Amino acid sequence: MDNAPAATRKTLYLVGGPMGVGKSTACRELNRMLPRSVLLDGDWCWQADPFQVTPETKAVVLDNICHALGNFLRCDAYENVILCWVMHERAIVKEILARLPIAECDAGVRWVSLVASEEELRGRIERDVGAGLREADTVERALAYLPLYRELGSELVDTTGRSPREVAELVA
Template structure:
């Protein structure tokens, strides 16, 4: 049985870095960063673009889920509402897969520190702190929440891997979350 693992959180929470570490720990794995499917210039996330991105993400995830030889599919993206996750799940063939959802939670102070550092390095635009803090306040925390203040991406990835492998995490089955260690 494959594990489909979603890593959720606001911009700057560490989703990509944690997912890259998780990919190594849970090898053999596939990793898809939703932002790769959302990369456009100018960035204008309208309804048509959003529909295309969701379609492309679902296509790639379904392709990974049906490929033999990789037991884990890791996907990260900002999924601030349950509806985003439910929309993606409705597009996926989850037969033969267990679905896990982890949300990285960082405090406003930590998020500001991380994003300000990225702005200073020229990795993000100056408006990212305000946008991310606003998005964090909208977040509907769901799935397994991973407190990410003061820990490295590797530490967060190890905690997630441990929860998935030990049965200490819930997974989504037939419309509801259930404990994997039933």
């Protein structure tokens, strides 16, 4: 009888949602909750000034995200790999998954989109704008993105009235 410990299956968490819905905060909680976990916030790969959305910058950011996630998945130190990013189009998620060593690493994928009521989302973003953390045009963009998540086929987690810890528990 082989008494060697069974290999632990890795899990890749893809957590999307509009700006201001609480992805970064909830994923930091998730990172603390899950054993042997690592968090990549997609915004870290696009922290540019000026912020420019061009075909070239999109390709660079996606390449950086996929490269980092692939390295995390291949690293024996990590069992749970978390990506939080807007991911408002199915094509973005498909591209990420196509470029990752999912089968090679025997990784499961948990794809979740965080949503909130329009009132809650507007209030959160307006507080961030007031604190100088976001630009004023973020409110309308986030509200325009909100319905897109209901069409993706991901699991939806409503953050309305929930603490970051509660949201992380639902994602876990």
